[in-house]
Amino acid sequence: MTLLLEQKQKIPQTQIIILSLLTVCLLVFGTGLSSAYAAEQSIQSKAQKLKADVVELNRALFELEEELLYPADTQVALFLSVKTKNKFLLDSVEIKIDGKIATTYLYTESEIKALEQGGIQRLYMGNISSGPHKLTAVFNGQGANDHYFRKDKTFNFEKSNRSKFIEIGLSDSTGVEPEFKFTEWH
Amino acid sequence: MTKLLSPHYMAGVFAVLISFASVAKDTVLVNNTATSPLPERLAKGMMLFELHQDNFFDAIVRSPNLSSDLVVFDLAHSEFSFGLTEQAKIRYKKLSQTSNSKTKAASYFQLGVMAYQQSDWGSALQWFKKAEKNIDKKQLPELLYYKANVYIHLDKQSTAAQILGQMNPGSWAAYAYYNLAMSYAAMDSEPTRSIISLRVAEALNPKDTAPLVELKDQTSLSAGYLAVQVEDYDKALSFLNQVRVDSDLAPKALYMHGVANAGKEQYRAAIQSWYRVKKYPLIDQGVADAFLAIPYAYDKEGYSSKAISTYLEAISVFDKETRNIDKVIQAVTEKGASHVFFESSSLDDIEWFLSDSIATNTPKVAYFKLIMSDSRLHALAKQSIELEMLYQNLLLWEYNLSIYDDMLRDRIRGYKQRTKKINTAKRKKQIAHISVETKRLEHELSEAGNGQNLLAVSAGRTLRRFESVDALTKRLEGLRTTLTPRQFQDLNVRLTRLQGLVKWEAKEQYERNVRLSKETLVSLNKEIERYEQGLKKFELLISRGPKKLETLKSRVSSFKATVKKRKSDVHRIRAEQNKMLTEQVIELLSNKKSEFVAHHETAQQRLAHLYEFVAMTQYSIKNKASKGGGK
Known part of the structure; x- marks a missing residue:
């Protein structure tokens, strides 16, 4: 037990x-x-x-x-926007201010897609004096029907003591090449 | 005196003043440094440009300070993707209270995804249900995918299947059906439901992007694997044949292909498949198994000697790989996983990558893939890379700020030297002198007005005529001796008449000239006052100039200190993070090493059995032969 x-x-x-x-x-x-x-x-x-x-x-x-x-009285900035329904494909861009090359840019596929989705690229930021200036933009790419294009456009602008912002807009056109439009923001 | 009072003279004084003032204007550095804010469209576009390239850090930095729902939503998305989940959650919660139903629904959905990632299935389901009503049609498949996954995690496969039934063909539907198939496979002993789901997944998969083609391979491999499990080898082979040879899953698929053939007792075909696996890195899934399976198949086919040699090969390969893993573990222990796998390292020698004898020399990329296939390690590695990016970013700022600091120091020094050269006192004296002159002109104009001095206010042609009459009078006086008294008197009368005419003309212009002179003097006084003020401003600017530069310099210095502090913080956390990553990578590699050790032992045991079997067979043959000889 x-x-x-x-x-x-x-x-x-x-x-x-x-x-x-x-x-x-x-x-x-x-x-x-x-x-x-x-x-x-x-x-x-x-x-x-x-x-x-x-x-x-x-x-x-x-x-x-x-x-x-880039103080405001000398600041200039260039922007690029694209509005297309796959009618053209941007390849590269060259920018001249008063005949001198300011910047050149070669686009990647992802950058092109970002631009097509509403993105805006700041292409260039620099300094210029007050007064009149000449901006030349050259675009290379592929337009409708696989047509290769190289198109340039000139834009005259006046620099004041405020920051100068210029938007270069690329959009579809009725032809085989895109249209370019410059918009001054200040 | 006559000349001093003329409007021409006053205009001259005015011109001098303007030219002087313009010098002063040039000298004054009107430095408008504050940059104008970027227009809304451009600021938003710049952010989107970074966001659509998955540069989330840049997208957050570039995000404009706007209250627009769309901008806030994009910012929250960037923050969530960059790992700033708490900030993103606050923004989404705020957005979920807005009036826009689409934004509200999209925010609910993102909050649901956040809860899902934290395995908070209940909350996730609640958010998804709230979002479902008004969500954008494009986002609906993604929402249904997550919702179905939540039910799978809650072991409610039938509800998940009902949800998937509403989905249209597309990538999300394909992934969702694949997940459902895997959950069925984990539950069921019989794989029919899983295989059906996999077939649906394949049918819904558009296979138009690399990840979707990879999903198709995964679907086929899984279906083949399940078919092998139920010994339906023909079906298994038909599934496995669909896996691409250049897929990451190819070694595993080829191994299973061999298994299916072996299941059909077609060992030669099986050996062929397994031989093809041997060219892949040993660390890949299925390769080590193939090394063990080849001698087994030879043995089954009755090729004992071939089986022995391939077992020996397998033993040697496993031994070498074990030593290789030891070498990698040692390197990881010494230098850290981040350094060995994500930065340059001593293991990064060219031979590692160029070697085609992959079976004995697994390339670094195979180890990298092995680590990245572990979701926890993947998350740690991602964070490690992000911290490294932050460190590099701060390093660059540190360098730039030191340059700006030097630049400002030189500017301040240069500014002080230049301002010494600008003599404002001299300018002030000149303005004071012109002011005195103006006062005198005013006084003289007033006196001329009182005495009706026509000449004093005459200008231009009239003044020149007065001067000509004066000259003729003097000349007549000079000719008095040569002229007859009659001739002299006659000429004198004519000259007096001429003088009268000029005076008459001057009288006619008097009122206008006085008015013009008065107006010019008033303007002159205003200009003097304006330039006096300009000079004062200029002096003020000069006195402020160095202050502004010094303020900027002190801001730069303060940022330098902040950057240094943040850099050290990042360095510290990066070290902690790397330590954790290293420990976990070593754990993973040690487990892999144990697998190879086990494979090594298996191969040795099987070889020993084979030797034993061969020896016994030979012994019995010998025995039979000797008995036969005896007879």
Whole structure:
């Protein structure tokens, strides 16, 4: 009877030991996993805050840079926009201001797609003196019926003491080549 | 005195003043530095240009400060894609309260996607249900895909299947049916439902982009795999034959192709498929299995010696790959996973890539693919690359700011030197002198008016005539001795009459000349006043000039410090991130190594059994032969 009781008492003790070991194992394993997860989460949250800070810093730095390098009284910026229903494919562009090459640009497929989806590219930003100026834009590309085109257009503008923004808009035309339009914003 | 009061003289004084003032104007540096804000259309377009190229960081930086729903939505999208989820969530929540039903629905949907990515299925479902009513038709398939996936995660496959039933053919429908098929495969012991779903996925797949062609390969491989499981080998082969040879899944498909042939007891065909797998990197799925399967098939075909040699080859290959993994683990431990796999490294030698004996020399790209195929490691690697990009960005700003700092220092120095040369006191003295002259002219004009001095205000032709009459009178006086008294008197009378005529003319013009002179003097006074003010402004500008430059310089210096601080923050977090990535990559590689060790052991065991079998066979043949000889 005593022996039986002892045995009866021993069984739960063994079970308790096994259960305790299992619990300890689970706790250790679980803690290990959760601490790794917590560390990952902590890094992610720190990285997110840092990304936001760097974005804000970049905004402020671009403003400062513009103020420093391109003050309003000499600033000129050229933009390019495209409006087409796959009628032409822009390949490259050359920009001259007063006969001097300001910039040339060769387009990638992704840039063309971005332009076609409403994106506007800042082609050039520089400094010019006040007074009259001549802007020449040369476009190379493929128009309707695989027709290769090289088209240039000149635009005269007056620079005042305010920033000068000029948008060059390319759009579909009734012919095989696209149309070009200059829009002055200031 | 006559000349001093004439309108011509006044005009001359005026001209001098203008020319002087224009010098002053040129000297004054009207430096309008504050740039004009970019027009809304251009600012929005610039952001979209970056966004549509997936340059999310640039899109956020370029985003205009506008309250337009569309701009805010695009900004939130960029932030979400760049990992700024909390900021994006706030924007989407704000947008979900706008009046525009489409924007509202699109925001609900994005909030649902965010919840989905955090495995918050309940919230995700709620957001998707809210979005469903007014969502743009173009986005509806994507929404249904996510919604069906939520139900799959909730083990409600029948509801998911009902949702998918509403979908039209397209990429989202194909992916959704593939996911459904995989969930059926995990649940069912019999793969019919899975195979049907895979067939639907393939039928709905437009296969017009690289990822969709890859999905088609994945669908065929999975269907083949499931068919092999139920020993429907012909069907399996028909599915597996559809996987492209240049697909990333080709080694696995070829291995399964061999398995299907072996299932049909066509071991020669199986060996052919498995031999084709050997050219792929050993680390790719299915390649190591093929190395083990070839000797097995030879053995089955009864080519024991060929089986032994291919087992030996497999053992050697596994051994080499194990050592190779050790080498990679060592490099990763020493230099970090980010450096070894995403930056240049010592492992990046040309031999690694040019080697065509891929079975014994797995290229780096295979390891790279292995790491990227793990979604958790992929996320860590993506963040590592983003942090590296931020670090490079700050490094560039640090360099640029140091240049701007030097430039401003030189400008301030140059400005001070130039302003010393500009003598404003001299200009002030000149203006004061002209002012005194004007006052005197005013006084004389008033006196001339009081005394009706016709000559004083005469100008132009009349003045010249007065001068001519004066000259003739003097000349007549000189000729008095040579002329007779009658002649002299006659000429004198004529001259007196001429003088009278000129005076009459002067009298006629007197009123007009006085008025003109007065007007000119008034204008002159105004101009003097204007240029005095201009000079004052110029002096003010000069005094402010260095201050403005110094303010800019101090701003640059302050930004330099901020950039330095942020750079160090990025460096610290990047190090923490890389440590975590390295640990996980090592864990993955160690697991892979264990697999190769296990394969190595399997090959050795099988080889030992084969040797044993061959030895026993030879022994029994010998035994039979010796018994036969005895007889």
